[in-house]
Amino acid sequence: MTLHGCAVRWVVGRFVGVDVSYRDEVAATALESTADAGRWDRLAEVSALVGLALRLRWRHRTAGREDRTWRQGLCLGALSVPVVFGVGQVSGAGGVLLGIAAPALLLVLGRFDPRLAAAALVVWFWRLVVGDLGGLATALATPAEDGRVALLARWFLMASGVGVAWVVTRRSIRRLNAI
Numbered sequence: 287m288t289l290h291g292c293a294v295r296w297v298v299g300r301f302v303g304v305d306v307s308y309r310d311e312v313a314a315t316a317l318e319s320t321a322d323a324g325r326w327d328r329l330a331e332v333s334a335l336v337g338l339a340l341r342l343r344w345r346h347r348t349a350g351r352e353d354r355t356w357r358q359g360l361c362l363g364a365l366s367v368p369v370v371f372g373v374g375q376v377s378g379a380g381g382v383l384l385g386i387a388a389p390a391l392l393l394v395l396g397r398f399d400p401r402l403a404a405a406a407l408v409v410w411f412w413r414l415v416v417g418d419l420g421g422l423a424t425a426l427a428t429p430a431e432d433g434r435v436a437l438l439a440r441w442f443l444m445a446s447g448v449g450v451a452w453v454v455t456r457r458s459i460r461r462l463n464a465i
Contacts (some may be wrong), residue, residue: 289337290328291317297335312338340398341462347399350463359404359455366392366405367412400458407451414444441457 287295297311317337319327343359348354366388389406396403424434 293332300339303340337398345398359401363405363408400455403455
């Protein structure tokens, strides 16, 4: 079996709340439709299957209920905060990049499973809350001083991240319940 076949079988094996016959049919269809496809088409197919697996897992775990989605997402985010802050402690640009990339990845995957977008909301909100509140008050009072504009920009971006995560979570819940 090829690497693509193994990946398809592995992802389809993670489907929850469906019959074994459905899993087998999805795997056979995916393998058949990409038999003569190139590497990127096969990767796209596996990515689509990952999205389907996330959707099925979300529906199985929450029964499509918004309150359960928020509760589970907030718990996941609370568990993710120490990990993201631990990564953020890595010195240099790599630590900053990973500290931003982790919640951003959760937000992207939140399109398929809204609990992940809710987790990103918690992480960014936590980063916003534990920021330098005194520094923000000073920056708001005197924005022209050196370094104050960067602090205001950082706070604006973090607040925007919280807002975007909230919107993505709400839209994802509605869209997946409409399917």
